[in-house]
Amino acid sequence: MPEFPDVELYKQRFEAHALHRRIESVVLRDRPLLSGASAQALQKALLAHRFVISKRHGKYLFLGIDTGRWLAAHFGMSGALEYADSEDESVQYERLRLVLEHGGRLSYTSRRRLGRITLIDDPQAFIEEKRLGPDALGIAAREFEIRIGAKRGSVKSALMDQTTLAGIGNIYSDEVLFQSGLHPRTPVERLEKKSLAQLYRTTQRVLQAAVEAEADPHHFPDGFLTPHRREGAVCPRCGGTVKRMQIGGRSSYFCERCQPPLSSGSRRPERV
């Protein structure tokens, strides 16, 4: 479930448990997971070394090694980074295991195997190479408004475009739009500056809340859509029905009453 709040959680757990501990073994259980490096190179880069720093940018996690190199991890649609004090228990869908000194293991898991791990020299260069936009939570209001405002097409696609803004995926774009009262198909060019400013504040609030809830929908604040993100579910705001619609090839969930389409004349979305 890795959008930005999930990856932020992996980072926090990594820092709490795995930082500065010597890596005593490297077990790669899924060779294709590794891109641009051999299993031997990975082994050599990590074995007997320590992670000394970590960074997150959008959905990417960068783990800095004491040699100055970095492990860059992307989690695809079904990956996670898990830590446990015990090193002997088996972990479902584990693809890479790092056993740490004093016991404990760090596991990169991936059910659908869509994620990738890479060895890199410089996260900033990697971010530029991938043409990732600024991190969705670090960005300033003005830059958000400029970048989103410059897009065309649906506001949902704009929020999800990683080159515009890094970190927001299908789930959180739906949540932001629900909290904003915007229909996901709303064309960006129909949003006034005021609506863009509001969209910025809502984006920050939603991401912040998700991180505080440890990316667990059960702990999201009341009135959030995510725990009710199923076709036919009851809208947590108005009691209406949650609808599903394909937008940009992705399933979008929204409440027709709380997020009405802009009528052809009006330029300002109105909350019901």
Place this chain on the structure above:
DNA sequence: AGTACCACCTGACGGC
């Protein structure tokens, strides 16, 4: 610069 579709992968779930 958009959208639409395919590909990469594996698994969970509902219907019959």
Place this chain on the structure above:
DNA sequence: TGCCGTCAGGTGGTAC
């Protein structure tokens, strides 16, 4: 129980 279609929070490539 088994088979089948559909869906799933990702990115990247192609064609239009």
